[in-house]
Amino acid sequence: MRLAAGALRAWRERFDFGGRNVASWFPGHMAKGLRRMKESLRKVDCLIEVHDARIPFSGRNPAFQEALGIRPHLLVLNKMDLADLTHKAKILERLEQEGLKNILFTNCVKDENVKKVIPLITDLVSRSQRYQRAENVEYCIMVIGVPNVGKSSLINSMRRLHLKKGKASRVGSEPGITKAVLTRIQVSERPLMYLLDTPGVLAPRIESVEAGMKLALCGAIRDHLVGEGVMADYLLYTLNKQQQFSYVERYGLGEPSDDIESVLKRVALKLGKTHKVKVLTGTGDVNVIAPDYPAAAYELLRTFRKGELGQVLLD
Numbered sequence: 470m471r472l473a474a475g476a477l478r479a480w481r482e483r484f485d486f487g488g489r490n491v492a493s494w495f496p497g498h499m500a501k502g503l504r505r506m507k508e509s510l511r512k513v514d515c516l517i518e519v520h521d522a523r524i525p526f527s528g529r530n531p532a533f534q535e536a537l538g539i540r541p542h543l544l545v546l547n548k549m550d551l552a553d554l555t556h557k558a559k560i561l562e563r564l565e566q567e568g569l570k571n572i573l574f575t576n577c578v579k580d581e582n583v584k585k586v587i588p589l590i591t592d593l594v595s596r597s598q599r600y601q602r603a604e605n606v607e608y609c610i611m612v613i614g615v616p617n618v619g620k621s622s623l624i625n626s627m628r629r630l631h632l633k634k635g636k637a638s639r640v641g642s643e644p645g646i647t648k649a650v651l652t653r654i655q656v657s658e659r660p661l662m663y664l665l666d667t668p669g670v671l672a673p674r675i676e677s678v679e680a681g682m683k684l685a686l687c688g689a690i691r692d693h694l695v696g697e698g699v700m701a702d703y704l705l706y707t708l709n710k711q712q713q714f715s716y717v718e719r720y721g722l723g724e725p726s727d728d729i730e731s732v733l734k735r736v737a738l739k740l741g742k743t744h745k746v747k748v749l750t751g752t753g754d755v756n757v758i759a760p761d762y763p764a765a766a767y768e769l770l771r772t773f774r775k776g777e778l779g780q781v782l783l784d
């Protein structure tokens with residue numbers, strides 16, 4: 470199987486891992502957000518770190534461990550509906566080796582497993598405190614994570630389940646929706662619990678090119694910073710590697726392919742994503758119908774993110 474060498478090279482060219490280009494994906498609001506989060510730690514009983522279940526090992530921000538690691542910590546691996554969890558036991562084993570013991574898989578759109586969050590939190594907090602908490606004392610929990618993993622969705626899901634209330638936190642398919650820092654939102658009456666929503670914060674240095682590509686596929690980095698074509702190429706490489714061939718039938722390809730151009734051409738023609746271009750011939754200009762490659766790449770990414778190309782584990 471072809472390695473996505475083109476995609477990886479293009480990714481490298483777009484991002485400078487030496488640091489010159491960092492500002493484009495570590496914007497000012499992230500640095501400010503992390504600072505504010507550190508300042509508010511005193512008031513916080515526990516941290517919920519939300520991450521994408523499709524990338525349980527990569528892309529987590531090491532700054533969270535360094536800066537915020539002094540509080541009890543629950544790792545919520547969200548979007549479990551999109552992840553291939555066939556080898557869940559192995560995932561948990563490896564995370565435990567990395568020192569992560571409190572882990573919960575959730576789907577915040579369908580409220581799956583979200584009811585387990587409060588008992589886990591209260592247990593963690595009571596185990597971490599030497600003195601007995603008075604019953605009426607409120608809990609203040611900080612929700613952290615890289616962009617677009619579902620931090621706001623978790624808060625909204627808890628409010629639905631425990632308060633029968635609607636959205637308090639804005640949700641969006643684009644990263645960077647939550648920019649207002651540390652909004653305090655009630656999620657439960659008994660026990661009285663507030664969650665602090667925080668802006669998604671990426672690590673200023675992403676550990677590897679592939680980790681960056683995985684974050685981008687999961688929507689943690691804005692598409693235009695990486696380029697839809699490059700991401701589509703990496704997605705195709707991943708789907709083929711995992712023998713996840715549902716794209717073949719969906720787009721009428723006949724057989725799996727590792728040639729992104731021909732796949733995107735097929736997608737574009739199948740979905741009518743074409744445009745007229747003028748071609749200069751010996752007898753003058755001729756209008757021809759050409760595939761709209763960027764539109765086809767966007768379509769492939771959108772379909773993948775909705776889970777319509779099957780469940781995957783990118784790590």
Ligand SMILES: Nc1nc2c(ncn2[C@@H]2O[C@H](COP(=O)(O)OP(=O)(O)OP(=O)(O)O)[C@@H](O)[C@H]2O)c(=O)[nH]1
Nearest residue numbers: 548576577617618619620621622641645646647669
């Ligand atoms: N399939 C699926 N989609 C989810 C789940 N949780 C959240 N989403 C979607 O993921 C996208 C991002 O959700 P948000 O809750 O806005 O994520 P966030 O982490 O608060 O994002 P930032 O504000 O950018 O940091 C939205 O389109 C949600 O509908 C889930 O469990 N499954």
